[in-house]
Amino acid sequence: MIRNITFSLMLVSLLTVPTLAQPRITPEGQLPQDARLQPLKDLNGYFPMQTTNTEKDWAKRRTFLRRKILVSLGLWPMPVKTPLNAVIHSRKEMDGYSIEKVYFETMPGYYLTGNLYRPLNLKNQNAKIPGILCPHGHWQQGRFYDAPKNTLERQLGDGAEKFPEGGRNPIQARSVHLARLGCTVFSYDMVGYADNTQISYVLAHGFAKQRPHMNSADNWGFFSPQAESHLQNIMGLQTWNSIRALDFISTLDEVDADRLAVTGASGGGTQTFIVSAIDARVKVSMPAVMVSTAMQGGCTCENACLLRVDAGNVDFAAMFAPKPLGLTAADDWTVEMETKGFPELQQLYKMLGKENNIHLEAHLQYPHNYNYVCRRAMYEFMNKHLGLGYSEVPPERDYPYQGREQLTVWNDQHPAPQGGDEFESRLLQLWNEDAQTKLTALLTRQPKSLRQFKEVVGGGIDIILGQGLPRATRLDWEQTYKQTNNGYLEIGGTLINLDSESANPVLFLYPENWNQKVIIWITEDGKDGLYNDDGTLISGVAALLENQYCVVGVDLLYQGEFLTTEKPAERTRRVNSNTREAAAYSFGFNHTLFARRSHDILTTISFVFHHESLPEEISLVALDSTGPLAIAARAQARTVVTKLAANSNGFRFATVTDIHSPNFLPGGAKYFDLPGMLAVATPNQTWLSGEDDVPEIVAKAYKTARASGKLKADYEGSVESVLRFLQQQSK
Missing domain, CATH: 3.40.50.1820 (Alpha/Beta hydrolase fold, catalytic domain)
Structure with missing residues (x-):
């Protein structure tokens, strides 16, 4: 028979006798031996790959990592793919390739910009050809970058670059030569770079101080607590741009949608391994000078809350396995990649039966780069795995450098769209409304819908x-305290989680005749x-x-x-x-x-x-x-x-x-x-x-x-x- 617990409340108030003091588990003057009291980890920490012993375990790990990336970047569930409304204009034929100007909407009213490089004089005009995305890194002005004279002279002198024109911009160089090799290439802007200025460079890559006027429940901007609580970040926007860039290039008439590749360096390397990890359409991936167990990416555009808690860039690159993955290393944070990170990737590819699909090109004599030497290795990798058909890949030839005036997509006939704070706030509201519409639709009157609701909402x-x-x-338990007190037993100790290395003081109060609850x-x-x-x-x-x-x-x-004081955090x-x-x-x-x-x-x-x-x-x-x-x-x-x-x-x-x-x-x-x-x-x-x-x-x-x-x-x-x-x- 169930006793009346409300009556018992009155009864125990008469029976309770004061204890001398509340039990203490940790010795006076000491704090619990909890690793979480140590300094926080930062982007310069050590991020080794978490290895697995079986294909089944790796499949589970990969599924989890994919969800982790998507949730962190605000893409769980994936936004609705609205019409691109792509515009291609101002075609210009060059030596063995053409250049066109492109812009399209990755979200309504928000435009991705870039240049499309296409091959000329193909032997078989009816054959489908590979499509390659070329995201750039933090080269000043990206597509419009022009190497300083002294930098180019040094690179020409040490063999990092070969041509006085072609060496001025490594992003253009690889786009041109891949087109000459028979690929369609889309070189597109990072948020805030070149023509992509609706969200400014200063905000996307230089954010340093919270903006009170963009920090309210109905009007928020990137980096605000509201944006973070809705998982809206620049890295997520750039990743969405890359996904939509795959949509764009795969719909071009000449492109073989089964032969899509991505390659970029530095911050472009981050975009490369992230989109390759989450979008199955990518068949070949080559992130340059980015994947390592050391520095994980220093820019706000490469970081997102949640993303690298108990994971790192080598884990994310590994998600592409067993498909062909090429990497490069230089005298930067990737300098130890040959011994830290790459062996684990080799082990994974071997376990999956594709050990020939992983390659590292290490040229440690050069600083951070995507130079002629590394590009040459990339061309060979693409030739092998995209089936370009060359027994020996033709080397790069020089080409006329193109500056802002030649490459910009905006002109009087194609005016640049408006940006600024108001646009930014509208974009984030649109992003949030899209997510809420999808999430709300998960739960219907049918009981079976609850399962999908839990998978998506609970998964997030x-x-x-x-x-x-x-x-x-x-788990480990270290008991340090035991005392009988007025008809019940006090047992205290430290509860240790061996994975997180947490150590919590815990107190159990046991009655004389425990009811097992x-x-x-x-x-x-x-x-x-x-x-x-x-x-x-x-x-x-x-x-x-x-x-x-x-x-x-x-x-x-x-x-x-x-x-250490009575004042809470x-x-x-x-x-x-x-x-x-x-x-x-x-x-x-x-x-x-x-x-x-x-x-x-x-x-x-x-x-x-x-x-x-x-x-x-x-x-x-x-x-x-x-x-x-x-x-x-x-x-x-x-x-x-x-x-x-x-x-x-x-x-x-x-x-x-x-x-x-x-x-x-x-x-x-x-x-x-x-x-x-x-x-x-x-x-x-x-x-x-x-x-x-x-x-x-x-x-x-x-x-x-x-x-x-x-x-x-x-x-x-x-x-x-x-x-x-x-x-x-x-x-």
Whole structure:
């Protein structure tokens, strides 16, 4: 028979005796031995490839990495491919090739610009030919780059370049020669470069300071907390441009859509391996002087929150396996590629039975480049794997350099579109509306739609939070405290996650006759929040113990024993190496504090779930400002948490206006914000307070699951109501 837990509340208030002090796990004067207290990782860290032993394991890893890239770049789900409305004009025939000017809309009103190089005098005019994308890196003005005289003289002298005209711009050089070899080549602008100025160069590549006028709930710009919470970033926009560039080139009459390739250097190398990793249409890929275990890309256009947490550029390049992948190395951050990164790639290709499809061209005598020597290797690689048909690839010949005046796509007949702050804000609103339309359409009245909803929305949340339930074998428990206290047992120790190297002080309160049910009670004061200031247990915890529940308290990161003072963390840390106010420099390589605290809860849940005592039921309670953390953890734990009782406090990630707020979470707003995290845990039992009404997506998810009765909304949020909910038989 179920006892009346509300009556027990009154009873335990009479029986509770003060303890001498709240239990402490870590010795006085010391902090927990938690690796997360160390300096944050930055883009100059060490990023070795995570290897696997079987094809099956690699396939799983690759699938996960693809989702990680897409989520991080704001492309999960993929935006609608609206009409390109491509314009090709001003054809000019040269020696063995032609040049044309191109612009098209990758999103409505936003234009990608570039030049199209096509071969002349093909032997078989009816034969389909390869199409190659050439994204450039951070050469000044990109397509319009003109090497300084002293730089070109040095390169001609040391053999890095061969021709006084052709050596002036390596981007043009490879585009020209690939066309002469029989390929159609599209050389296109990075955001902010050359003709692509609707989003300025200063913003896209030089952003350094947050812009208050572009930081509001209905008017935000790139790099703002709102943009980050919706996963809108320059790297995502550039990647989308590359995807649409593949759309464009594959529709040209002469192009063989089964022979598409991409090659670029430096920042163009980043674009190369990223689009090659996520778009199956790319058949040959050659990112130059970019893939390494060292520096991962220094520009804001190469970084995104979430992207390189527990992953790096070698992992992303590996995703192209077993298709042909060519790499180059120089006297830069790729200098150790021959011994760090490339052997692991070779091992992967060998495991997949395509060891001849991977190649590294290392010329360490040259600084950062895509010079004549490396381009020659690229031509040979393309000839071999695109079937260009040469027994010996003809070497480059000189060509007339083309400057801005010759290559720009804009003129009186083709005027440049408007850009600026207002355009930027409209573009991000359009991007967000497209995503929300797709996400909303996932959930219908049919119960089977809930599965797809969880795969997409839950799949996004999984990447955003960055940890599920740890495996039991990766957890360690070090007990350091045990004391009997007024009819219950206090057991304390440190819970260690061997993967994240976290170390959380945890306290278990066991009743005399445990009912095999566990309540993990999260508070903003950590485990101390289970007690009143006088050392007595708070009423809800005391009532649960009286009714034979085990109650667990935990110090989340920067709570309780993680603090050197009683003052809680008001702002999160940032990397020491970069003063620019772009969130990706910190949170592209490290989890946010919100995410790490959710990890601590998940680690605690996993430890309890896998404990040898075999608890029958695990519930999660958070009635103060930690409610959103519990909701987030439950979104990952799903059915392992039988019941959740949480006060949302009406919190939404979209309202966070500081990238170093403890509640800042990149992507937090995109997937229906906090209510989305409740929705993906459908149909599990949930008690919710802090809302004026049940959020629409939550009500819809429970209704779709035919489980509306498992959702309890309590607008007063009393402890008595929570206790009644916890005592109910599980449905």
